[in-house]
Amino acid sequence: MFISAIMKARILLIFFLVLSGIAHSQATVENKDAVSLVGKSSMFLVTERHDLDPDQVMKMGGWEQTGTDVLNFLVSTNAVWIKLPYHQSIDDKVWINLPHSTLDSVSCYIYNENQLTNAFHLGDYVAPNKRVVKNVGYIFPLNVEKGKDVTVLLRLVSGDQIQIPIYLGTKDAVIAQTQSKNKVFAIYFGIILAFFLMNLFISFTTKEKSYFLYVVYLIQLVLTQAAYQGYTIYLLPEGWEFLERYMVYFFSATVGISAGLFMMSFLELRTTYPKAIKIIYSFFSLYVILVFLAIFQFFQIAYLLLQITAGAWASYMIYVSVYLSFNGNRQARFFSLAWILFLISVMIFISKDFGLLPYNSITYNAMLMGSAIEGVFLSFALADKINVLKREKQQADEERIQAIKNQNEILEIKVHERTEELEEAKNKIQAQFDDLRIAQKQLVESEKMAGLGQMTAGIAHELNNPINFVSSNVAPLHRDVNDIVSLLDDYVALGENATTEHLTQLKDKYNRLGIDFVKKEIEALLKGIEEGSRRTAEIVKGLRVFARTDKDDLVSANLNDCLQSTLVVLKGVTKGHVNLTKDLSLDMPNIYCFPGKLNQVIVNVITNAIHATNIKGRNHQDRHVHVKSYYDERNVYISVKDNGVGIDETIREKIFMPFFTTKAVGEGTGLGLSITMGIVEEHKGHIEVITEKGVGSEFIIHLPRLGQQHTSSAA
DSSP: OOOHHHHHHHHHHHHHHHHHHHHHHTTTTTTTSEEEOOOOOOOOEEEEEEEOOOOHHHOOOOOOOOSSSEHHHEEEEEEEEEEEEEEEOOOSOOOEOOTTTTSSSSEEEEEEETTTEEEEEEETOOOOGGSSSOOSSSSEEEOOOOTOOOEEEEEEOOOEEEEEOOOEEEHHHHHHHHHHHHHHHHHHHHHHHHHHHHHHHHHHHHHOOOHHHHHHHHHHHHHHHHHHTTGGGGGSSSTOOOGGHHHHHHHHHHHHHHHHHHHHTTTTHHHTTHHHHHHHHHHHHHHHHHHHHTTTHHHHHHHHHHHHHHHHHHHHHHHHHHHHTTTOHHHHOOOHHHHHHHHHHHHHHHHTTTTTSOOOOHHHHHHHHHHHHHHHHHHHHHHHHHHHHHHHHHHHHHHHHHHHHHHHHHHHHHHHHHHHHHHHHHHHHHHHHHHHHHHHHHHHHHHHHHHHHHHHHHHEEEHHHHHHHHHHHHHHHHHHHHHHHHHHHHHHHGGOOHHHHHHHHHHHHHHHHTTTHHHHHHHHHHHHHHHHHHHHHHHHHHHHHTTOOOOOOOEEEEEHHHHHHHHHHTTTHHHTTOEEEEEEEEOOOOEOOOOHHHHHHHHHHHHHHHHOOOOOTTTTTGGGEEEEEEOSSSSEEEEEEESSSSOOTTGGGGGSSOOOSSSHHHHHHOOOHHHHHHHHHHHTTTEEEEETTTTTTEEEEEEEOOOOSSOOOOO
């Protein structure tokens, strides 16, 4: 259980007092063997002019005694000059260290007996690796011999807070001092990195948005502290070091915005406290404004706005989290504690800027420590959220299981009732299905009979021609045979006593009957009868092939045989009505199929093509249907192409639907192409339709060659 609000307040008060006490106790530590603060020994001069050279400044009046080791000029755009008299009393060379890394520029001039002997110029435009000591601070070697007196003149310019300690010490001591600062930041970075990796892993594992936003916030937090410490200059490419002066403003804005986004997601403000959203976006706007102020080099206004916004933003976040805490939001308690601690660190840091607390390692690193502690507590809050979600899920699962049990009891009753209803409905549907199946079968048979009737009429007409041809030749043949038989009978009657006169009479009869012509006529009549018989046999054979009954198993058959027999059967329908041409591949391979069903497919497609060419005002000579067969390695194909009316795009998808027809009422059932498609799909094939309105259509039947055999047809 969480500690009470009063206990929290007491702990925070003690924490604040301890930090303040530590800050005051370390104000003026001096160690001559290491580094020493020498600010009290210096004098300062503030001028609005930035074009003064050091010789002019040395001669100017108006210098004031500092009276403190850490000089604080607040936020100023003026040039600050510091004069420091120094006596070299040790053998080792002494270095001067100004650790305030956010100064825009620092110049150091060494005067010996009022003569300028050396000068150094540094700033955030100079990369650390190009400085005398490769460090983000400003360090200058004095190079003064033992016993000599010199005057150190420093020129400082910054758009940010100018609060700077001045340290003197040996080279090793100064470097050790800078390394100590680096170690502090490295420890801070290590703490944040650990929480970054942990929460990044959890973010990928849980897919929870809050963890991802917290990871983004940690990145911005590290970059912000790095900007205040001056380390972001290492991130800039060579020649871009001048951007370092903008880093504090940019990352301070991004960390504030990312903190707000994290808070909105973590505390679910859109549902728990929607009124806060507009105010949060107002703070976001302030951060954007101060970034633009910095870009346009209004650094003094931007820095003051940054301090005010940061304090107000942290206070508002605490207010929101505390408000939600008192309303029972568990996550808000951790969140409020984390931000209260961070706000204390911000207050200590800002108090140092305004001189309310001394400048030392505690106050200078207050935000580092505060942000690290804040990261710890926020990580605890996120970890606690997992436990909360786990408990909520467990509770929800228990409630869901109980609800399922209750529902199961109700469902069992309903299932029993519905089962009876469904059984009754099933019986009704089955009866309706049986009726529909019978009706469908009758319609299919009707379609077949309609086609068969049409073909029967054509076949009867086609058979009538050769039969008439035979019957018309029988009478002349009978007459000619009788004449020859009569002549032969007269010849036989002559016997052995035939006289010359008898032979002359017989010869006259031979000439009168025209036996030479009769022989030729008989030969012609016999050829006619033979041709009629042959054509009748061809039609009968075609009918036998066409009308075969398919067995249950696939048989090997040749599509050309199916086409030939079908064209023979349809000759009565096509002759004199349409110009039907064919182009059949001579070496068409056999396929396994149901030949009788394929005959029905061919009949349906060809009769549809013939019907499509029947356009008002067009004679039969202009109606063309072309039938073609061909094959490739995978399929055999039947193409039926016509020059009919074509198919409109609006109905193209409907032509294979049962009962869909464009014919007039009574002329078609709409089942022809539906049956055709069913038969082709039964053969694992498909039908390709190429059509153009007013030009014609081509139906290409694709049938697979699986299991094909180059044998004679099953016909």
